[in-house]
Amino acid sequence: MPPEAPAGLRGTVLVAGVGLLGTSVGLALSRAGVDVRLSDPQPEHVRTASGLGAGRPAGEGDPHPCLVVVACPPALLGEVVAAHLRAHPEAVVTDVGSVKSAPLVDVAARVPDVADGRRYVGSHPMAGSERSGPLAATASLFEGRPWAVTPHARSAPEAVETVEALAAACGAITVRMTPDEHDRAVARTSHLPHLMAVLTAGRLAGAPAEQLALSGQGVRDVTRVAGGDPALWRQIVAANAGALTELLREVRTDLDGLLAAVETGAPLEPLLEAGRAGVAAIPGKHGGTPTPVAPVYVAVPDHPGELARLFADAGEIGVNIEDVRIDHDPGRPVGLVELAVRDSHAEVLRSALESRGWTVHR
Incomplete structure (x- = not known):
C-alpha cells in the first residue's frame, strides 16, 4: 500500500x-x-x-x-x-x-x-x-x-x-x-562564498596547462560551486544586493590588508587565524557542535567495487565516517581517499585498515 x-x-x-x-x-x-x-x-x-x-x-x-x-x-x-x-x-x-x-x-x-x-x-x-x-x-x-x-x-x-x-x-x-533575517544569513553563508569561488575559479581560466596539471583536491573544493548557472546567479545577486554589498565591502577591506601583508612581509597570522575560527564556527552534523575529526588517507585502486569494499571494512572495524573526499592523482591507477573520522578513532582505523591490506598514508 x-x-x-x-x-x-x-x-x-x-x-x-x-x-x-x-x-x-x-x-x-x-x-x-x-x-x-x-x-x-x-x-x-x-x-x-x-x-x-x-x-x-x-x-x-x-x-x-x-x-x-x-x-x-x-x-x-x-x-x-x-x-x-x-x-x-x-x-x-x-x-x-x-x-x-x-x-x-x-x-x-x-x-x-x-x-x-x-x-x-x-x-x-x-x-x-x-x-x-x-x-x-x-x-x-x-x-x-x-x-x-x-x-x-x-x-x-x-x-x-x-x-x-x-x-x-x-x-x-x-x-x-523573517525574510530580512534570511537574506542576511544566505548572503553570508551562500551567496558570498559562491562569489569568492567565482573569483578564484576565474584565475584558472586561460592559465597555462602545465600549471593546471598541478590542480589538487583543494582547488576543486574551493571552486566547485563556481560551476553554477551564471544567469541564475545574476538574478540572485541582484535580488540580494543590499546584504551582499555590505559583506563585499568587508571582504575588500580584508583583501587590502592581505595584499599589504604579502607585499611587506607583515605577519599573516591574524587573517589566517580568523579563517580557522570561521571554519570552527560552522555547525556540525544536524546543526550541532562540530565534531573534532582527523583525516585517514587510503590509496584505493581505480576498479569497480573497491570504494564499496573500503566503506564496508570501515563499518566492520566499527568506525563511523564523518565525511569523505576523493583525489585522483594524474597518471596513476589509484585514487587517494580521505576519510574524516573522530580524532579518537583515527589511529584505530589506520591500523585496522593496514591489517586488511590497504595502503594507508601516514
Whole structure:
C-alpha cells in the first residue's frame, strides 16, 4: 500500500516549475504519499519529471490544490506567486527561491488583498547542486538539510504550519526566520562564498596547462560551486544586493590588508587565524557542535567495487565516517581517499585498515 500523506498535506500539492528543486520536491512528496501535480513553461520538463515519479502533469479537472510550491527563477518569483494566489483562492502558496525580501515586496504590490497575502509564506531549502534541470533531481536532496520558512507579518498561522509540513515531508529541518533575517544569513553563508569561488575559479581560466596539471583536491573544493548557472546567479545577486554589498565591502577591506601583508612581509597570522575560527564556527552534523575529526588517507585502486569494499571494512572495524573526499592523482591507477573520522578513532582505523591490506598514508 502507498504511504498515507502526512498531516497538513492531505490534499493535492501543485509544484509550479520542475527544475532541480521543483522535481526534487515532487519526488520527495510523492514518496511520502502526497498527490503531486506538476506544471512548467517547458512541457519537456514536465514529461521528464513525471517520468521520474515526481507527480502527474497538471491539467483541467485536477483537484484544487491545498498547497502550491513555486520553483522558478528569482526574477519571476513575485509574478508567479501572485498568479497562483489569484488562481487558487483556497491554497497556501510558498516558493523555494534563495532570496525572500524582494519577492515579498513584489507579491504585496501585485496582491494587495490582505486575505490573499495571508496565504503566502516564503521558504528556502538549503540544498542544491551546480547541476540543474529535472534529471539532476533526487528525492533525498533535502534530507537532514535546513529549510528556512519565512513568514511575513500578515502570514496566517495555518499557512505557516502547512509550509513547515512541506519541509518535514521532504525530510528537512525547519528553521523559522523573517525574510530580512534570511537574506542576511544566505548572503553570508551562500551567496558570498559562491562569489569568492567565482573569483578564484576565474584565475584558472586561460592559465597555462602545465600549471593546471598541478590542480589538487583543494582547488576543486574551493571552486566547485563556481560551476553554477551564471544567469541564475545574476538574478540572485541582484535580488540580494543590499546584504551582499555590505559583506563585499568587508571582504575588500580584508583583501587590502592581505595584499599589504604579502607585499611587506607583515605577519599573516591574524587573517589566517580568523579563517580557522570561521571554519570552527560552522555547525556540525544536524546543526550541532562540530565534531573534532582527523583525516585517514587510503590509496584505493581505480576498479569497480573497491570504494564499496573500503566503506564496508570501515563499518566492520566499527568506525563511523564523518565525511569523505576523493583525489585522483594524474597518471596513476589509484585514487587517494580521505576519510574524516573522530580524532579518537583515527589511529584505530589506520591500523585496522593496514591489517586488511590497504595502503594507508601516514
